[in-house]
Amino acid sequence: MLEEIVVKDLGIIKDATLTFTKGLTCLTGETGAGKTMVLSALGLLLGKRSDSSIVRAGAVATSVEGCFYVSGNKIVDSIIEDAGGTIDESQLYINRTVFSDGRSKASAGGKGTPASVLTAIGDALVSIHGQSDQVRLKSPTAQREALDGYNKSVMLPVIGAYKVTYSAWKNAFDELEDVKNNMFAREREFEELTKAINDISKVEPVSGEDEKLKNDADRLANVEILKEATSLALNKLSTEEWDVTDASSLISEACKVLENVSSYDTVVLKLAEKAEEIKSELINLVGELSGYLENIDVDALEELNNVQERRASIASLIRKYGPTLDDVIKLYEEGAQRVDSLNPENYNIEVLEARVDTLFEELKHKADILTEARKSNAEEVASRINEELKGLAMAGSAVVIEVASSGSYTSNGADEVSFLLKSHANSEARPISKGASGGELSRLMLALEVVLADPSTTATFIFDEVDSGVGGASATEIGKRLARLAKDAQVIVVTHLPQVAVFADNHLRVLKTSGEDFVSTDVSALNEGEIVNEIARMLSGLDESETGQAHAKEMLNLASEFKKCL
Numbered sequence: 001m002l003e004e005i006v007v008k009d010l011g012i013i014k015d016a017t018l019t020f021t022k023g024l025t026c027l028t029g030e031t032g033a034g035k036t037m038v039l040s041a042l043g044l045l046l047g048k049r050s051d052s053s054i055v056r057a058g059a060v061a062t063s064v065e066g067c068f069y070v071s072g073n074k075i076v077d078s079i080i081e082d083a084g085g086t087i088d089e090s091q092l093y094i095n096r097t098v099f100s101d102g103r104s105k106a107s108a109g110g111k112g113t114p115a116s117v118l119t120a121i122g123d124a125l126v127s128i129h130g131q132s133d134q135v136r137l138k139s140p141t142a143q144r145e146a147l148d149g150y151n152k153s154v155m156l157p158v159i160g161a162y163k164v165t166y167s168a169w170k171n172a173f174d175e176l177e178d179v180k181n182n183m184f185a186r187e188r189e190f191e192e193l194t195k196a197i198n199d200i201s202k203v204e205p206v207s208g209e210d211e212k213l214k215n216d217a218d219r220l221a222n223v224e225i226l227k228e229a230t231s232l233a234l235n236k237l238s239t240e241e242w243d244v245t246d247a248s249s250l251i252s253e254a255c256k257v258l259e260n261v262s263s264y265d266t267v268v269l270k271l272a273e274k275a276e277e278i279k280s281e282l283i284n285l286v287g288e289l290s291g292y293l294e295n296i297d298v299d300a301l302e303e304l305n306n307v308q309e310r311r312a313s314i315a316s317l318i319r320k321y322g323p324t325l326d327d328v329i330k331l332y333e334e335g336a337q338r339v340d341s342l343n344p345e346n347y348n349i350e351v352l353e354a355r356v357d358t359l360f361e362e363l364k365h366k367a368d369i370l371t372e373a374r375k376s377n378a379e380e381v382a383s384r385i386n387e388e389l390k391g392l393a394m395a396g397s398a399v400v401i402e403v404a405s406s407g408s409y410t411s412n413g414a415d416e417v418s419f420l421l422k423s424h425a426n427s428e429a430r431p432i433s434k435g436a437s438g439g440e441l442s443r444l445m446l447a448l449e450v451v452l453a454d455p456s457t458t459a460t461f462i463f464d465e466v467d468s469g470v471g472g473a474s475a476t477e478i479g480k481r482l483a484r485l486a487k488d489a490q491v492i493v494v495t496h497l498p499q500v501a502v503f504a505d506n507h508l509r510v511l512k513t514s515g516e517d518f519v520s521t522d523v524s525a526l527n528e529g530e531i532v533n534e535i536a537r538m539l540s541g542l543d544e545s546e547t548g549q550a551h552a553k554e555m556l557n558l559a560s561e562f563k564k565c566l
Contacts (some may be wrong), residue, residue: 001460001490002068002125002460003019003020003047003067003069004018004020004067005017005020005065005066006040006061006063006065006066007037008062008064009038009063009066009270010041010054010055010062010065012056012512013038013523015038016522017523018508018523019229019525020506020541021490021506022484022486022490022505023481023486023487023490023491023506024486024492024493024503024505025490025491025504025505025506026493026494026495026501027243027494027495027503027507027509027510028489028495028496028507029498029509029510029511029512030179030511034116035494035510036494037510039494041064042064042066042134044064044096045065045501046118046119046121046125046126046128046496047106047115047119047120049117050098050102050104051102052097052100059100061098061099061100062097062098063098065093065094065095065342066093066094066095066308067091067093068091068121068125069094069348069449070092070125071090073124076092076121076125076234079108079120080092080108080109080121081136083088084111085108085109085110085111086110086111087109092121093108093109094433095107095108096115097128101511108121111391114136121313124458125459127449127463128462128464129446129449129466131460132364133367138383138431138543140416140417143419144412144415144416144417146419146448147377147378147381147401147403147452148374149452150377150380150381151380154377155373155374155377159278159412160333161367161369162363162367162369162413166409166410166411167411169359169362169363172352172356173356173359173360175352175358176349176353179352180349187344189342190339190342190343193335193338193342194283195333196320196331196335197335197336197344198323199317199321200317200328200329200331201319201322203314203317205314205317205325205328206327207329208325209314209325211309211553213307213314214311214536216303216307217307219306221304225298226393227293230289231293232290234289234290235240235288236287237282238282248279248283252425255272255275255279258272261273281393315533327417341427367414370413370415371413371414374413374417375403375555377400378417381401382398382400383403384451385399385448385451388447388450388481389443389447390551391474391480391481392443392444392470392477392481393443393469393470394443396423396424396438397421397422397424397444398421398422398425399421399444399447399448401417401418401423402416402418402419402420403416404414404418413527418431419448420432432448433434442463442464442466442468443478444467445463446463446466446478446481446485447481449485452487453485453488459489459490460489460490460492461489461491462491462493463493464493464494466493467497471497472499475497475500476499478496478499478558479501480503482500482503483559483566496538497537497538498535498538498552499555500536501535501538502552503563504531505525506525507525507534508523508524508526509524509526509531509534511523520553524526530551532553532556533549535556539551539552
């Protein structure tokens with residue numbers, strides 16, 4: 001929903017702040033006051049092409065800033081996230097600046113963006129209808145989506161059932177095509193993967209084993225050095241040679257000396273006890289060294305050969321299937337599942353073709369059901385739209401919604417949906433954007449929106465020239481339809497008819513003032529008394545006329561009663 005627009009130096013608007021609310025907002029003012037400038041400002045925010053001619057005379061640039069409430073709009077959330085911007089507590093701020101030299105810049109959510117991003121945001125938030133604007137339902141896709149969005153309780157289950165079948169058929173079809181087109185590659189992959197799994201299963205490597213084997217090989221390859229060092233250390237600690245003094249003999253002598261005098265001093269007693277502990281640890285160390293020395297050369301050569309052979313086997317696997325041992329193990333674990341799916345014995349082209357054919361028959365049946373549902377919807381929607389047109393001074397016109405075969409099956413069915421307009425009973429049905437004049441096009445889109453509008457996807461509707469060439473009772477009917485549409489959405493309309501303006505929930509007046517060397521436009525929200533004066537002015541040009549004001553009050557009261565019944 002559009003909450004606010006701040007406009008500076010746009011055309012004859014010097015500085016204006018417009019606040020919008022839910023419901024119906026009407027912009028009124030004298031001809032030439034600048035009402036369309038407000039829509040021009042909004043157009044800039046929504047990515048329309050800029051033109052330096054819109055910059056107010058003497059100003060450096062035109063700037064427009066808008067604030068939209070976008071809570072729950074996932075499309076806008078995604079657009080802003082991709083653009084690098086942010087949404088502040090469900091409020092999205094958009095800015096567009098056009099310089100007098102023709103340059104322009106834009107930002108959305110505080111991040112500079114190209115105008116195309118603003119266009120994408122606008123498509124998700126606002127629908128603008130006017131003589132120079134693109135029709136929202138111009139594309140076949142938009143027309144199909146609009147038709148499918150009507151009578152959802154019936155359409156959604158039918159569409160959902162079709163999509164489930166389409167997805168199953170498409171997956172089966174793609175699998176069959178993959179098997180046919182890649183049979184040689186699949187067989188080759190199967191053979192290569194089978195060989196790899198067999199090679200790895202023969203070795204049965206364990207994660208981290210390559211590092212362990214490297215350490216074992218280093219140890220075994222240096223067994224003589226280790227043996228010599230261990231023997232030397234053992235001789236230093238304990239030896240049977242009578243002419244060599246070892247550490248064991250020395251610690252034993254020290255223990256005896258201290259023990260002989262320990263009764264004279266408790267300090268020496270404790271020292272003697274520590275010496276005995278060291279002696280005991282030394283005896284244990286000597287025992288461990290002796291054991292290591294006895295076992296170090298037992299089958300060392302044979303063990304080294306075994307380690308080197310194991311290392312070679314694992315190195316071969318890493319070279320073929322690495323670059324690391326963990327990659328080899330991962331290939332083995334994941335390959336076991338992949339090889340089953342590649343096994344020619346596990347797939348049969350004839351079986352796959354039969355499944356595709358069966359699903360396609362089901363798909364055609366579901367598509368026929370969807371087509372019939374769309375045709376039924378089309379009749380009802382066209383009938384309702386045509387009833388609306390009668391009240392909008394277009395009684396001779398009729399909308400025709402065609403549902404024809406597209407010749408192919410997609411995720412959305414096998415139909416092409418076309419919204420066409422017949423300007424009179426004997427005329428040819430033409431696309432709606434080509435079959436109506438500017439004013440008629442706006443009224444036609446009003447009728448379409450009243451019937452088809454979905455506020456969950458488009459929160460703001462804007463109409464310009466919707467009342468062009470209309471007056472009297474037809475103008476009142478336009479006002480009623482705008483009020484009905486505004487019951488569940490935000491509607492903004494530029495109007496010159498009091499029959500439309502009286503239905504406004506929020507009334508903005510555009511007022512032009514001029515002097516000898518300046519022209520400016522101000523936009524202000526009207527209070528209750530000012531609304532009466534404005535409606536009286538629109539009725540007779542005399543805003544202070546008692547008769548005009550009485551008529552204005554009567555029309556406002558009637559409109560109020562109508563809105564209470566919505």
